[in-house]
Amino acid sequence: MGRYLAIFLTFARACLVRDMTFRANFILECLTSLGWMSMNLAFYLLVFTYTSEIGKGTGWSKEPFFAFVATGLIINSVVQAFFMPSAEELTEMVRTGGLDAVLVQPLDAQFLLSMHRVDFSSLANGAVGVGLLAWALGRMDHAPPAVAWLLYPLLVLCGVAILYGLVIMLAAATILMGRNQSLYDFWFYLTNFSRYPAEIYSGPWGGPLRMICTFVIPILLVVNVPARVIAQPFTGESWIGVVAAVVAAIASLVVSRIVFQRALARYRSASS
Amino acid sequence: MHNSDPAVAAPVAEPVIRVAGLAKEYRVYDKPEGLAASVRALFHRTSRVVEAVKGVDLEVGRGEFVALLGPNGAGKTTLLKLLSGIITPSRGTATVLGHVPWERADDFRRRFALVMGQRNQLWWDLPAAESFRLHQEIYRIDPARFEKTRNELVDLLGVRKLILQPVRELSLGERMKLELVAALLHEPEVLFLDEPTIGLDVVAQHTIHEFLRDVQRRRRMTVVLTTHYMKDVAALCERVVVITRGDILYDGSLAEIVDRFTTHKIVTLDFDEAPDRSLIERFGFPCEFRGPQVVLRIDRTRIADVLPGILGSAGVRDVSVEDVPLEEIVAELFRADSRAAAVAEAAR
Amino acid sequence: MSDALLAARPAGPLQGLRTWWTMLKICLEERLVYRGDFVLGTLMRFLPIVTQVFLWTAVFGATSRGDIAGYTRNDIVAYYLLTMLTRAFSSMPGLAGGIARSVRDGSVKKFLIQPVDYVSFLLAARVAHKLVYYAVATIPFALVFFLCRSYFPPIPDATTIAAFLLSLALSFLLGFFMEATLGMLGFWFMEVSSIVFGYMLVQYLLSGHMFPIDLLRTVPTGLSGVSLADVVHWLPFEYTAYFSSAIWLGKVQGAALVNALLIEAGWVVVMAVACRVAWWRGTRRYSAFGG
Numbered sequence: 001m002g003r004y005l006a007i008f009l010t011f012a013r014a015c016l017v018r019d020m021t022f023r024a025n026f027i028l029e030c031l032t033s034l035g036w037m038s039m040n041l042a043f044y045l046l047v048f049t050y051t052s053e054i055g056k057g058t059g060w061s062k063e064p065f066f067a068f069v070a071t072g073l074i075i076n077s078v079v080q081a082f083f084m085p086s087a088e089e090l091t092e093m094v095r096t097g098g099l100d101a102v103l104v105q106p107l108d109a110q111f112l113l114s115m116h117r118v119d120f121s122s123l124a125n126g127a128v129g130v131g132l133l134a135w136a137l138g139r140m141d142h143a144p145p146a147v148a149w150l151l152y153p154l155l156v157l158c159g160v161a162i163l164y165g166l167v168i169m170l171a172a173a174t175i176l177m178g179r180n181q182s183l184y185d186f187w188f189y190l191t192n193f194s195r196y197p198a199e200i201y202s203g204p205w206g207g208p209l210r211m212i213c214t215f216v217i218p219i220l221l222v223v224n225v226p227a228r229v230i231a232q233p234f235t236g237e238s239w240i241g242v243v244a245a246v247v248a249a250i251a252s253l254v255v256s257r258i259v260f261q262r263a264l265a266r267y268r269s270a271s272s
Numbered sequence: 273m274h275n276s277d278p279a280v281a282a283p284v285a286e287p288v289i290r291v292a293g294l295a296k297e298y299r300v301y302d303k304p305e306g307l308a309a310s311v312r313a314l315f316h317r318t319s320r321v322v323e324a325v326k327g328v329d330l331e332v333g334r335g336e337f338v339a340l341l342g343p344n345g346a347g348k349t350t351l352l353k354l355l356s357g358i359i360t361p362s363r364g365t366a367t368v369l370g371h372v373p374w375e376r377a378d379d380f381r382r383r384f385a386l387v388m389g390q391r392n393q394l395w396w397d398l399p400a401a402e403s404f405r406l407h408q409e410i411y412r413i414d415p416a417r418f419e420k421t422r423n424e425l426v427d428l429l430g431v432r433k434l435i436l437q438p439v440r441e442l443s444l445g446e447r448m449k450l451e452l453v454a455a456l457l458h459e460p461e462v463l464f465l466d467e468p469t470i471g472l473d474v475v476a477q478h479t480i481h482e483f484l485r486d487v488q489r490r491r492r493m494t495v496v497l498t499t500h501y502m503k504d505v506a507a508l509c510e511r512v513v514v515i516t517r518g519d520i521l522y523d524g525s526l527a528e529i530v531d532r533f534t535t536h537k538i539v540t541l542d543f544d545e546a547p548d549r550s551l552i553e554r555f556g557f558p559c560e561f562r563g564p565q566v567v568l569r570i571d572r573t574r575i576a577d578v579l580p581g582i583l584g585s586a587g588v589r590d591v592s593v594e595d596v597p598l599e600e601i602v603a604e605l606f607r608a609d610s611r612a613a614a615v616a617e618a619a620r
Numbered sequence: 621m622s623d624a625l626l627a628a629r630p631a632g633p634l635q636g637l638r639t640w641w642t643m644l645k646i647c648l649e650e651r652l653v654y655r656g657d658f659v660l661g662t663l664m665r666f667l668p669i670v671t672q673v674f675l676w677t678a679v680f681g682a683t684s685r686g687d688i689a690g691y692t693r694n695d696i697v698a699y700y701l702l703t704m705l706t707r708a709f710s711s712m713p714g715l716a717g718g719i720a721r722s723v724r725d726g727s728v729k730k731f732l733i734q735p736v737d738y739v740s741f742l743l744a745a746r747v748a749h750k751l752v753y754y755a756v757a758t759i760p761f762a763l764v765f766f767l768c769r770s771y772f773p774p775i776p777d778a779t780t781i782a783a784f785l786l787s788l789a790l791s792f793l794l795g796f797f798m799e800a801t802l803g804m805l806g807f808w809f810m811e812v813s814s815i816v817f818g819y820m821l822v823q824y825l826l827s828g829h830m831f832p833i834d835l836l837r838t839v840p841t842g843l844s845g846v847s848l849a850d851v852v853h854w855l856p857f858e859y860t861a862y863f864s865s866a867i868w869l870g871k872v873q874g875a876a877l878v879n880a881l882l883i884e885a886g887w888v889v890v891m892a893v894a895c896r897v898a899w900w901r902g903t904r905r906y907s908a909f910g911g
Contacts, residue, residue, distance in 0.1 A: 007409050014398050028814060035821045043830050047679060049838055050688045055678035100358045101393030106381035107410045116395070189667045196671065200678040209670075265374075268298065269359050 007107070008115055015118040029121035037073065037125055041132075044069065058199040059232050067136040067231035068197055072223040073129030075159040076191070080122035083164055086114050087171045088184060094175060100269055110260050114168060133230075140231065148229050151242060155226035158249035162222050165252030166190065172256075172263035194219040197227070218248040288462060288494045289332035289355065294364035295518075296325040296350050324350040326518035327364060332496060334461075337488055339505040340498040342515035343606045348498040351515070352464050355496070356386045368462060382411055385455035389467035392439065392447060393454070400435040400450045404457060411458035418457065425453040429483055445476035452480065456487060463488070465497040469504055481507040502599045514602065516609040526598070533605060534596045537575055539568045541582065542590040551585060640744055647752040662760040669700045689834040695869055697771040699832050702865035705761065707829065708753065709788050710795030710860035712746065716819075719803025720812035723906070732903055739800060739899060746796055776870060783877055787864040790884045795860050797891035804895060807902030826852050828862025834871065853880070856887040 019026040044065065047054075054060040060068065090113060093099045102112050137144065144152075170186060193213050198220045201210035213220040225245040229238055301319045325347045332338050340348040353359045355366060357373035357380070366373060371380035387393075394403045408418045426432050429449040434442060439450065448468065455463065465484075469477045485508060488495050497504060505512055505526065512529060514522040522529065541552075543564045552559050552566055555578060560567040570578055575593070583591060673696075680693045691699065719742070722728040731738040765772075776784075802819055806812045824830060836849035852858050863880060866872045872880055 003409055003412070007406060010402065010406055010409070011395075014395075014402060018397055032817060035817070036824070039821060039825050039830070042825065046831065046835055046839070050685075050835070051679045051683040053682040054675070056682045058678070058682075097388060097391040098393070100353065100388065101386075101391070103358050103376065104356050104381060104384075104386045104393070105410055106378040185661075185664070189664050192668050192671050196675050196678075200674040203677070206674055206677075265360060267359060269353055 004108075004111060011116045012118045016120060019120050026121055029119075030124040033122060033125050034128065037128065041069070054197060055199045055202075058197065060197050060199065063136045063140045064227075064231035065197070067133055067140075068223065068227040070129045070131075070133035070136060071156065071159075071227040071230070072195065073132065074126045075156055075163065075223060075226075077122050077124070077126030077129065078156075078160050079163045079167065081119050081126070083114050083167050084122075084184075084187070085117040085119040087167050087174075089117060090171050090174045097269070099175070099267070103264070103267070109264055110168065110257065113171065114164070137230070142233065144230050145234050148234050152226050152230045155229060155242065155245055158245040159222035159226060161249035162218055162245075162252045163191070165249075165256035166217070166219070168256035168260050172260045175263045175267055190217070191219060194222050194224075198224045214244075218244075218252070221245045221248050286334070287331040288334045288336075289330065289366070289368050289496070291328055291330040291355070291366040292364055293327045293329065294325060294351070294354060294366050295323065295327045295362050296347075296354060296359065297362045298322045298324055323518050325354065325361075328515075328518075328520055330513065330520065330523070332494060334494055335488075335492045336511060337495045337509045338497070338511045338513060339509040340496060340513050340515055341500065341502075341505055341602060342498075343500055345517075346515045347518040348515050349466055350518075352386075352466050352496065352498055356384065356464050357381070382458065383460055384462040384464065385458070385460040386464045387448075387451050387455045387466070387468055389448065389465075389470040390444070392451060394439045394447070394451060396440050397438060399438050400431075400454070403439070403450075403454055404435070407454055407457050413458050417459075421457055421459060422453070425456055425487075428486070429453060429479065445472050448472060448476065448480065449483075452483065459491065461493060463493050463495045465495065467499055468497065469499070469501060477503065484508060502602060506598060514605060516606055517613060521605060521609060529598070529601060530595045533601050534572070536569045536571050536596065538594045538596060539570050539575075539579070539582070540592045540594070541566045541568070541585075541588055544587045544589055547585070547587060552582075555582060640748060643745060643748045644752060647748050648755075662757045663764075666701075666704065666760075666764055669697075669704065672700055673697050689832065689837055690871060691832055691834065691869075694771045695773070696832070697768065698773070698869060699865050701765060701768060701771070702868055703828060703861045706788065706791060706864040707827075707861050708757070709750070709864075710791040712795050712799040715742070715746070715796070715799040716803035716812060716816045719800060720806030720816075723806035723902075724810075728906070732907065739895060742800060743796060750792070773869060776868060780867060780870065780873075783881065784864055784867045787859070787867055787881060787884060790881070790888050791860050791864060793888045794856060794884065794891060797888065797895045798856065798860075801891055801895040801898050804898035804902050807898070807906055823857055823860065826855065826857040827860045828858050828865065832866065832871075833858045833862045834866075854883065856884075856891070859884040859887065 048062045048065075052061055054065055090099070093102070093113070099113070102109050105112070167187070193209075198210055198214070201207070201213070201220075210220065221241070221244055225241040228241060232238075298321070299319050300322050301317050328351065340351065342348045350359070354361050355368055355373055357376045360374040369380065369383050371377055373380065394400060395406065398406075404422055407413070408415070413421075426435065429452065431446065431449050431453065434446055434450065439447060442450070452468075468484075469480060472480070481504070484495070484497075487493070495508075497508065499505060510525055512522070512524065512526055513520055514529075522532070524532075543566065546561070546564050547566065549561060552561075552568070555568075557571075557578075558569045568582070579591075579593075582588075676696045677693055680688070686692060687695070719728075728738070731741070775781075798819075799816075802812065802816055805815060809815065826833070833849055833852055836852060837847045839848040841848055841851055859880075863872070863884060867877065
């Protein structure tokens, strides 16, 4: 509701002020993420000098593939900017008792714990992603139909929602276990599978992996569905993907919330 | 010692806090020491159950100012966390303001406040003023009322100049004062304080004591304060609940503690010059000789009999009869309790 | 840890050995504290390779060629697995940052006063760390390599294996001295982390971490007949990951192998000297400014 939005804006404003105060550091962080991204883009360009397509007959030739990559950049930058910073701080909050302070306030704990910090430098990748998408779409022979343009933002949001649910479940694990493995590492390994079009997962090992990553932990729906809608020919079959993504997004949000509430109920709190 | 203030009326019948058989147990895993143990720990970890709070009963009425007094690890902070709903108990029930705390209802959370010493609930990067504004949003405080309350509290603690600085730049004492302001902005009916003066200098402690006394009286808040400093207790509370190792050892007024737990009084004699030791020692009480001064510990029941005899000794210039200091009583209470625990442990 | 060890350290090689043994034991204990982490963590590090393998399979599937830059699909899988191994030798996490930090907070001073050579100390510490890591990571590595043995070509001959091991040892030294030299820049620059980041980026691209350097043979530079792979060949980066893997897979042989080993050894010498010079001049400057 309006109250939550007002509170979120206060947090966002404070983070922006801080980033602008330490401007050099902010710029450095933008350059850092842009740096890694450009290395990967260089790699993809190199690969495309040896082949015209990723996977035979999949339709992922150069421009559609870069549209895929761009979609991934956009979705991941949104998650990295708005949800990951708070989730990463959770270990620290559990350790210092900051979580206690949150639990005592008449506000949804999940909201506070996943959204009180915004990392604006992560949006740099997203901005590049938008540019890359425009470039890729511009060079494709067929322009996406109107319905694709309308569905794309919705599907990007679904992708964000699916990832948000995963972030929350990892956060719930942090609350229960206290510390242990760095959240960020786990996140990297998990989302690594969604870096490329789902078609690459074929064969005796690939098939099952694709199933698991579509139906159990639906990370393959995150980037694939919107990317396919905008960069591949839009057919009746595309609607299956759209529905799947929406269902997965809702399921992700609902399940993650239940898990998170359970974790809070079993919170141990660092004793003193 | 704090005298009864007629302005603080006797608590109303319906208890604000009601605790019955409340218990909290933790499973703690043992940390391996040394290389061999570390390898063994890979395959099998030993653990034990720690009873932080052992079936506690308690009732606190409206407007009472109660101290939970106990050594570190006694379970007082755990009890406070149970009452604020941060953790759920293993057994037992509790209601605060008619709510079950660990259900964390918004209605409940809006009516109480928790302040923990050395831990902050103010947002670290924001200046306190921003945190206050956030508080207003979160607790849905009426803007006009918010302004009035905030100005009042800020001026009372003298922190007006500090509220625009980022909280992380301030000292511990300054932060504590701002925490207290934040906690009281929504005019809670119940205030939980966990070791609020820990790590603070004497001046800051005093300021906070005055502030709490004043604010509690005016708003008729129910306050539960945990501490291991007698100073806090003496300055603020009439009622003391002594807790050790998860159990309530004593629950009553400060005055009663002296009565119940001391067997003797301290008699200090001032002589013209250092007296002959044997003259004093023949009375048979433990005595301490400090030049022309002698400090005796005399059985309360025998003071009336013995004192005239002692005063009759040659050269007594002055005499004072005092209660054993509270610190000592309480420290002895803790020591006796842990001795009993060690004995029980050894017998197991 | 270094404080306690230095305090307990009188002169003499036997004592040095004993100190080193204690260092080793402490490293091992530290590793074991995070019990769940290290077994799972090591295995987890292979996960990104899974994605790469699928990617390359799809690439090969779409082209009609049997090999890309001399690598078959199986070669590429074997290559990525081998680079996990080679990078385990040459990666020095926290080395540059640690040196820069100790310059910044002044803890480097004790090395100026005591008769302990800082660089040798760091090297010995790294050897200890690495040995512990290998001891602990051998099982997951062996497991993965065994499961994937079908991707590998037959085991090479003794000379190739010897060259492989030699290149690994050199890559350890190369990685160490490169990062140590970067860390020494802390004597001149406040923020070394940006420089280190730049180094990491270049490493990522040119060390063979992402792809076999042979793929750069089709990338032109301004000069005729010179591909980007030729230029990278003379830089130290490919010797931290690509080179050893390429030896094992038989992609570098004969005279070219010997030449490359010489280049690698040459770079080790250059960086070792650079490190030494940086230390010498850095400490002079440091003392002049009174730390």
